[in-house]
Amino acid sequence: MGNPKTIDDLQHRIALLEDREEIRDLIERYAEAADHRNDPELMYALFAEDAVWEAPGFGRFEGRPAILNGLSEIGTTRLVWTMHYMISPRIRVSGDRTNAQASWRVWELATVPGKKHPQPEAVWGGGSYQVDLTRVTDKWHFKRVRLNLELISRYTEGWAATRVAQL
Amino acid sequence: MGNPKTIDDLQHRIALLEDREEIRDLIERYAEAADHRNDPELMYALFAEDAVWEAPGFGRFEGRPAILNGLSEIGTTRLVWTMHYMISPRIRVSGDRTNAQASWRVWELATVPGKKHPQPEAVWGGGSYQVDLTRVTDKWHFKRVRLNLELISRYTEGWAATRVAQL
Amino acid sequence: MGNPKTIDDLQHRIALLEDREEIRDLIERYAEAADHRNDPELMYALFAEDAVWEAPGFGRFEGRPAILNGLSEIGTTRLVWTMHYMISPRIRVSGDRTNAQASWRVWELATVPGKKHPQPEAVWGGGSYQVDLTRVTDKWHFKRVRLNLELISRYTEGWAATRVAQL
Numbered sequence: 001m002g003n004p005k006t007i008d009d010l011q012h013r014i015a016l017l018e019d020r021e022e023i024r025d026l027i028e029r030y031a032e033a034a035d036h037r038n039d040p041e042l043m044y045a046l047f048a049e050d051a052v053w054e055a056p057g058f059g060r061f062e063g064r065p066a067i068l069n070g071l072s073e074i075g076t077t078r079l080v081w082t083m084h085y086m087i088s089p090r091i092r093v094s095g096d097r098t099n100a101q102a103s104w105r106v107w108e109l110a111t112v113p114g115k116k117h118p119q120p121e122a123v124w125g126g127g128s129y130q131v132d133l134t135r136v137t138d139k140w141h142f143k144r145v146r147l148n149l150e151l152i153s154r155y156t157e158g159w160a161a162t163r164v165a166q167l
Numbered sequence: 168m169g170n171p172k173t174i175d176d177l178q179h180r181i182a183l184l185e186d187r188e189e190i191r192d193l194i195e196r197y198a199e200a201a202d203h204r205n206d207p208e209l210m211y212a213l214f215a216e217d218a219v220w221e222a223p224g225f226g227r228f229e230g231r232p233a234i235l236n237g238l239s240e241i242g243t244t245r246l247v248w249t250m251h252y253m254i255s256p257r258i259r260v261s262g263d264r265t266n267a268q269a270s271w272r273v274w275e276l277a278t279v280p281g282k283k284h285p286q287p288e289a290v291w292g293g294g295s296y297q298v299d300l301t302r303v304t305d306k307w308h309f310k311r312v313r314l315n316l317e318l319i320s321r322y323t324e325g326w327a328a329t330r331v332a333q334l
Numbered sequence: 335m336g337n338p339k340t341i342d343d344l345q346h347r348i349a350l351l352e353d354r355e356e357i358r359d360l361i362e363r364y365a366e367a368a369d370h371r372n373d374p375e376l377m378y379a380l381f382a383e384d385a386v387w388e389a390p391g392f393g394r395f396e397g398r399p400a401i402l403n404g405l406s407e408i409g410t411t412r413l414v415w416t417m418h419y420m421i422s423p424r425i426r427v428s429g430d431r432t433n434a435q436a437s438w439r440v441w442e443l444a445t446v447p448g449k450k451h452p453q454p455e456a457v458w459g460g461g462s463y464q465v466d467l468t469r470v471t472d473k474w475h476f477k478r479v480r481l482n483l484e485l486i487s488r489y490t491e492g493w494a495a496t497r498v499a500q501l
Contacts, residue, residue, distance in 0.1 A: 006341060007173060013348050014180050020355060021187060028255040031272075081330065083293050083318065085254045085274055087419045088362040105365075107274065107419055107441065109293060109318065111327055122327040126417050126443060151417065151443065155325040158489040160445055160456040163415065174340060181347050188354060195422040198439075248497065250460050250485065252421045252441055274441065276460060276485065278494055289494040322492040 019093045022140050023102055023133060030142070031084040038075030040068040048134050048141040055147035057164075078167075080120050081111040086129075100133040100140065106147070112167055122155035123167065186260045189307050190269055190300060197309070198251040205242030207235040215301050215308040222314035224331075245334075247278040247287050253296075267300040267307065273314070279334055289322035290334065353427045356474050357436055357467060364476070365418040372409030374402040382468050382475040389481035391498075412501075414454050415445040420463075434467040434474065440481070446501055456489035457501065 026046060033042035044064070047053075053067045054060040061070035089104035108125035127149035134143040152167065153159040193213060200209035211231070214220075220234045221227035228237035256271035275292030294316035301310040319334065320326040360380060367376035378398070381387075387401045388394035395404035423438035442459035461483035468477040486501065487493040 006345075007177070010177055010341070010344055010348060011173075013352065014177060014184070017184050017348070017351050017355070018180065021184070024255070025257055028257050031255065083272075085252075085272055085419075087254060087421060088358070088365065090359055090362050105417075105419055109326070111330070120327050122325040155327065158456040159443070160454050160489065163445070174344070177344055178340075181344060181351070184351050185347065188351070191422070192424055195424050198422065250439075252419075252439055254421060276493070278497070287494050289492040322494065 015097060016093050019097060019100065019135075019140065020091045023091050023093075023100060024089060026133075026140055026142070027086050027089055027102065027104060027129075031086045034075075034084045035082050036075075037079060037082075038071035040072050043068050043071060046142055047145075048136060048143045051141070051143050051145070053142075053145045053147075055149065057149065057152075058147070077113075079110055079112060083109040098135055099143070100135075101131070102133060103128060103130045105129075106149075115167065121167070123165075124151060124153045124155065124159070125149055126151035182264060183260050186264060186267065186302075186307065187258045190258050190260075190267060191256060193300075193307055193309070194253050194256055194269065194271060194296075198253045201242075201251045202249050203242075204246060204249075205238035207239050210235055210238060213309055214312075215303060215310045218308070218310050218312070220309075220312045220314075222316065224316065224319075225314070245279060247280060249278075250276040265302055266310070267302075268298070269300060270295060270297045272296075273316075282334065288334075290332075291318060291320045291322065291326070292316055293318035349431060350427050353431060353434065353469075353474065354425045357425050357427075357434060358423060360467075360474055360476070361420050361423055361436065361438060361463075365420045368409075368418045369416050370409075371413060371416075372405035374406050377402055377405060380476055381479075382470060382477045385475070385477050385479070387476075387479045387481075389483065391483065391486075392481070411447075413444055413446060417443040432469055433477070434469075435465070436467060437462060437464045439463075440483075449501065455501075457499075458485060458487045458489065458493070459483055460485035 030046055033039055036042055047064045047067055049064050051064055051067060052062050058074060059070055061067040085107040087105040089102050091102045093100040105128050110123045110125055111120045112123050114121050130146045131142050132144040133140050151159055152164050154165055197213055200206055203209055214231045214234055216231050218231055219229050226237055228234040252274040254272040256269050258269045260267040272295050277290045277292055278287045279290050281288050297313045298309050299311040300307050318326055319331050321332055364380055367373055370376055381398045381401055383398050385398055386396050392408060393404055395401040419441040421439040423436050425436045427434040439462050444457045444459055445454045446457050448455050464480045465476050466478040467474050485493055486498050488499050
């Protein structure tokens with residue numbers, strides 16, 4: 001007790017708890033950037049330079065510039081308004097604190113440009129994120145983001161007949 | 168290592184983590200009080216005496232007695248039933264642990280007295296809270312609560328045409 | 335400072351914070367098992383051997399085998415698809431770290447076999463979980479799970495007229 005080894009161990013355990021809190025913050029900052037139509041300025045600080053973003057039905061982008069461009073295009077052409085609720089993250093930080101994995105659920109409300117009708121449509125989205133993170137210059141960043149939407153459902157229809165609608 | 172300075176530093180970092188947990192608890196207790204039609208007895212312990220509560224469209228109340236009265240009136244006249252989901256809080260505690268800021272998202276289901284029709288209506292609510300907190304006699308309290316509802320939407324209509332409905 | 339007593343105290347406070355994180359994880363693992371139609375293999379590791387599960391309208395199961403059977407039957411006969419969002423857990427760990435209590439809210443989307451119509455129906459669910467936990471061989475498990483659904487609502491109807499629908 002009170003010896004350097006014990007102190008180091010406590011310091012490490014505290015750091016792991018702090019990492020988890022920082023990663024929770026990062027996830028919510030991603031939600032905020034997403035709700036600003038994937039604003040590249042807000043997204044920039046969240047991703048590692050060599051990050052990869054992918055989501056079935058939306059695309060795959062390699063490297064931060066491609067991610068910022070790709071997300072921005074989705075945000076401005078395919079979405080009019082969104083609200084992202086990021087829920088119950090599971091976080092695993094590696095013992096050496098250089099990398100981490102996280103997964104969480106997303107509950108999303110969106111307004112999308114209408115295809116069938118000239119008016120925009122209200123849409124429900126639900127699914128999960130699986131991400132890898134890396135700690136660079138003492139801050140956590142996304143290294144890989146995979147979004148899997150299990151539910152894309154028109155407000156006017158619900159999901160009983162079609163759970164992933166083609167918008 | 169093992170010297171008083173290090174120990175003090177660890178103690179401080181642990182206290183900051185504990186503060187975050189206590190603030191998360193406070194947020195959920197606020198949700199519970201809200202779902203009891205803003206019960207003043209449940210709300211009382213959450214606010215500092217000189218707190219301010221404000222929300223565009225609902226009002227601004229200064230001081231705990233005015234907050235308890237104001238919220239109670241909203242809860243009993245404008246709401247029949249609610250379910251508040253408080254999601255992904257971001258928390259920043261000051262270095263001296265005397266004050267903190269927090270923000271989170273709210274996903275809300277409500278039944279409100281019908282205006283158009285004699286029957287109550289089901290309504291969706293979505294938005295965010297921005298709060299300042301103060302630590303008084305070793306416990307965290309809300310000092311300022313700002314609620315911004317970005318979505319108030321009749322169940323029968325959805326939000327495609329009108330995102331903030333006048334109820 | 336730096337004496338064994340202080341170090342022990344810090345270690346204990348860190349352990350309590352780690353307990354909270356582990357319990358958050360357990361809650362999300364329960365959601366994942368639930369979304370696999372209450373898969374008994376996924377559920378197994380979450381419950382203590384002598385656990386009790388109960389929910390008004392769904393049943394009461396005593397002992398892990400009965401819980402796994404009972405939940406599996408609900409998952410395969412009464413549910414077609416679900417998405418469970420577990421939100422804002424409140425967690426209280428006992429001072430000796432042998433047991434804990436947690437409560438949280440659930441926001442649920444479900445597709446259920448249709449009764450009125452041959453087609454499945456989309457349903458909203460909302461409510462709360464109250465659980466007791468026990469720490470066995472260094473891991474947290476559910477000892478008692480009580481689910482109270484305050485809202486069971488057909489997508490096609492909403493909750494204005496009937497908040498707990500008979501499905």
